[in-house]
Amino acid sequence: MAEIERHSFDVLVVGAGGAGLRAAIAAHDAGAKVGIVCKSLLGKAHTVMAEGGIAAAMANVWKEDNWKVHFRDTMRGGKMLNHWRMAQLHAQEAPDRVRELEEWGALFDRTPDGLISQRDFGGHRYARLAHVGDRTGLELIRTLQQRAVALGIEVFMECTITKLFTSTSAASTEKRVSAGAGRISGAFGYWRESGRFIAFEAPSVVLATGGIGKSYKVTSNSWEYTGDGHALALEAGASLVNMEFVQFHPTGMVWPPSVKGILVTESVRGDGGVLRNSEGRRFMFDYIPEFFKAETADSEEEADRWYEDKTNNRRPPELLPRDEVARAINAEVKAGRGSPHGGVFLDIASRRTPEYIRRRLPSMYHQFKELADVDITAEPMEVGPTCHYVMGGVAVDPDTGESAVPGLYAAGEVAGGMHGANRLGGNSLSDLLVFGRRTGLNAAYAAGRRGERPTIGDEEIRAASEHALAPFGIEGGENPYTVQQDLQEVMHNLVGIIRTADEMKQALTDLAALRERITRLSVEGHRQYNPGWHLALDLHNMLRVSECIARAALERTESRGGHTRDDYPATDDSWGKVNLHCRLDGDGVGITREPLPQMPDDLRELFN
Numbered sequence: 297m298a299e300i301e302r303h304s305f306d307v308l309v310v311g312a313g314g315a316g317l318r319a320a321i322a323a324h325d326a327g328a329k330v331g332i333v334c335k336s337l338l339g340k341a342h343t344v345m346a347e348g349g350i351a352a353a354m355a356n357v358w359k360e361d362n363w364k365v366h367f368r369d370t371m372r373g374g375k376m377l378n379h380w381r382m383a384q385l386h387a388q389e390a391p392d393r394v395r396e397l398e399e400w401g402a403l404f405d406r407t408p409d410g411l412i413s414q415r416d417f418g419g420h421r422y423a424r425l426a427h428v429g430d431r432t433g434l435e436l437i438r439t440l441q442q443r444a445v446a447l448g449i450e451v452f453m454e455c456t457i458t459k460l461f462t463s464t465s466a467a468s469t470e471k472r473v474s475a476g477a478g479r480i481s482g483a484f485g486y487w488r489e490s491g492r493f494i495a496f497e498a499p500s501v502v503l504a505t506g507g508i509g510k511s512y513k514v515t516s517n518s519w520e521y522t523g524d525g526h527a528l529a530l531e532a533g534a535s536l537v538n539m540e541f542v543q544f545h546p547t548g549m550v551w552p553p554s555v556k557g558i559l560v561t562e563s564v565r566g567d568g569g570v571l572r573n574s575e576g577r578r579f580m581f582d583y584i585p586e587f588f589k590a591e592t593a594d595s596e597e598e599a600d601r602w603y604e605d606k607t608n609n610r611r612p613p614e615l616l617p618r619d620e621v622a623r624a625i626n627a628e629v630k631a632g633r634g635s636p637h638g639g640v641f642l643d644i645a646s647r648r649t650p651e652y653i654r655r656r657l658p659s660m661y662h663q664f665k666e667l668a669d670v671d672i673t674a675e676p677m678e679v680g681p682t683c684h685y686v687m688g689g690v691a692v693d694p695d696t697g698e699s700a701v702p703g704l705y706a707a708g709e710v711a712g713g714m715h716g717a718n719r720l721g722g723n724s725l726s727d728l729l730v731f732g733r734r735t736g737l738n739a740a741y742a743a744g745r746r747g748e749r750p751t752i753g754d755e756e757i758r759a760a761s762e763h764a765l766a767p768f769g770i771e772g773g774e775n776p777y778t779v780q781q782d783l784q785e786v787m788h789n790l791v792g793i794i795r796t797a798d799e800m801k802q803a804l805t806d807l808a809a810l811r812e813r814i815t816r817l818s819v820e821g822h823r824q825y826n827p828g829w830h831l832a833l834d835l836h837n838m839l840r841v842s843e844c845i846a847r848a849a850l851e852r853t854e855s856r857g858g859h860t861r862d863d864y865p866a867t868d869d870s871w872g873k874v875n876l877h878c879r880l881d882g883d884g885v886g887i888t889r890e891p892l893p894q895m896p897d898d899l900r901e902l903f904n
């Protein structure tokens with residue numbers, strides 16, 4: 297086998313979105329030699345697409361806000377399935393992370409008295425999202441990226457990791473290694489442009505690879521979201537938690553077909569936009585669940601007054617958590633009261649001036665003008681649910697971000713636990729900053745404690761290379777694009793927003809057939825920039841993740857948050873005490889039920 301490029305770091309960070317960059321900066325600050333690998337160009341990560349803002353109880357707009365209210369909102373939004381300790385750390389540390397971002401050069405919108413401005417979002421009791429117009433993710437990435445580059449952190453961009461290495465022998469002395477998982481020793485990947493292989497040796501690897509949206513047909517996610525980190529962790533011996541919970545954002549574009557799924561930010565509703573059906577009715581008043589009744593306005597008058605006076609009025613139902621709004625839209629369309637292209641209407645034009653809309657929502661204005669020829673200052677938008685975010689991810693220690701595999705860490709969307717059954721808008725960007733930092737620091741400390749760096753044997757590299765090259769050795773096999781399309785159909789039709797046992801059993805049968813088909817994927821041409829080959833490799837991950845979602849969704853016989861069962865429409869208290877964990881079991885995915893970590897009494901009191 298030809299020699300391949302090798303590098304050695306204390307901490308290798310896979311992913312250069314908000315979580316990866318923040319982790320890399322923290323690990324560097326803790327004295328580690330750090331490398332970042334990312335599948336696309338630096339600055340192109342998914343985080344850059346984030347629009348609405350970063351949730352943090354800074355109390356700049358509402359002095360009544362504090363971490364306890366944010367913690368409570370997050371847990372209630374997650375239908376109490378969140379890991380309480382993660383939700384607590386997140387709420388406590390988010391304000392400092394936002395201020396730190398400002399110290400590093402981020403330019404936020406301001407309140408009239410010069411503080412960082414905060415806006416309303418669904419499920420948050422107070423205006424809490426620090427923002428930069430509707431381009432917050434761009435500013436976040438710009439700031440972190442400039443800092444990472446200024447610190448001299450080495451970046452390998454357009455480089456995709458396909459395999460994690462573990463060394464069982466090195467780990468055998470460790471108490472924690474009980475489930476057969478070795479200790480992490482590095483990673484293997486390829487350069488997208490040349491197709492050449494590359495290996496990294498590192499005692500600590502941080503996964504910050506984002507989500508899984510590309511397993512679905514209609515999604516707000518970009519091409520990068522193929523669940524790589526989820527699958528890599530699973531295959532290294534970690535478990536994935538809460539995989540049945542996939543967030544369908546209520547408002548994606550529905551027309552024209554080429555842009556179906558692209559996000560319409562929740563800020564439109566936060567800034568006064570309302571949802572109407574084909575009869576012109578503000579239908580969200582018909583869908584206020586008991587759980588949120590006490591804090592939700594029950595008349596249009598009260599809902600409209602809330603924008604000006606939040607103390608004496610309750611929130612509009614359009615700002616209920618995303619799972620509630622997505623289900624309501626789905627029900628209206630199913631009942632035949634949808635818009636011409638299968639969505640509903642989102643109207644801000646009749647409620648705010650054109651100047652206000654253009655100032656507050658510049659990206660939305662341009663997005664609709666350019667992609668759909670709709671002027672949102674003059675006419676309503678057509679919107680419908682789109683697969684947006686995965687609550688499920690690598691099960692990690694809440695304080696350190698370490699998975700069950702020693703030396704393997706996860707932060708950001710690829711990590712599970714923080715958001716429970718449903719994520720509140722704005723809580724992802726703050727999650728990236730809080731847990732990116734924590735994970736980076738702990739990965740660096742652990743690498744320091746370990747002392748020497750691991751080495752990876754030629755045999756392991758040979759096996760990883762052969763696996764990656766397999767699709768070139770098969771002639772006339774399956775086309776990766778066709779298989780991807782079929783996978784997306786299965787997930788969209790059978791494991792989508794509303795689920796039933798029969799459909800999910802069918803999905804598992806279909807996924808098993810797809811698993812068979814991906815052993816016969818074939819690609820043509822050379823290794824140099826070959827997107828068909830890249831997709832063939834991604835498909836293994838997309839399929840793994842889809843199996844986890846379908847299996848966990850079949851197992852959970854209740855409806856909660858981002859998981860709605862038509863055959864079990866009620867929320868069941870006994871399921872509120874259990875998390876589902878997926879682990880590799882032979883060539884398939886096994887599920888175990890594990891008790892929820894117990895919340896201490898002082899935090900529990902916040903819900904009385």
Ligand code: FAD
Pocket residue numbers: 310311312313314315316333334335336340341342343344345346347348349350351432433455456457458504505506507516517518520524525559684685707708709710721722723724725726728
């Ligand atoms: P990402 O930012 O996606 O970064 C993933 C990184 O991993 C990329 O660099 C990618 O190249 C790399 N990668 C992936 N696989 C591999 C591999 N195999 N090898 C090497 N590198 C790999 N959240 C909010 O809180 N507020 C918002 O306003 C908001 N708006 C949003 C708007 C849109 C349109 C979308 C899609 C999401 C929005 N979200 C928002 C959610 C939020 O943006 C994401 O959850 C978050 O950015 C994820 O960050 P991350 O660091 O985990 O991953």
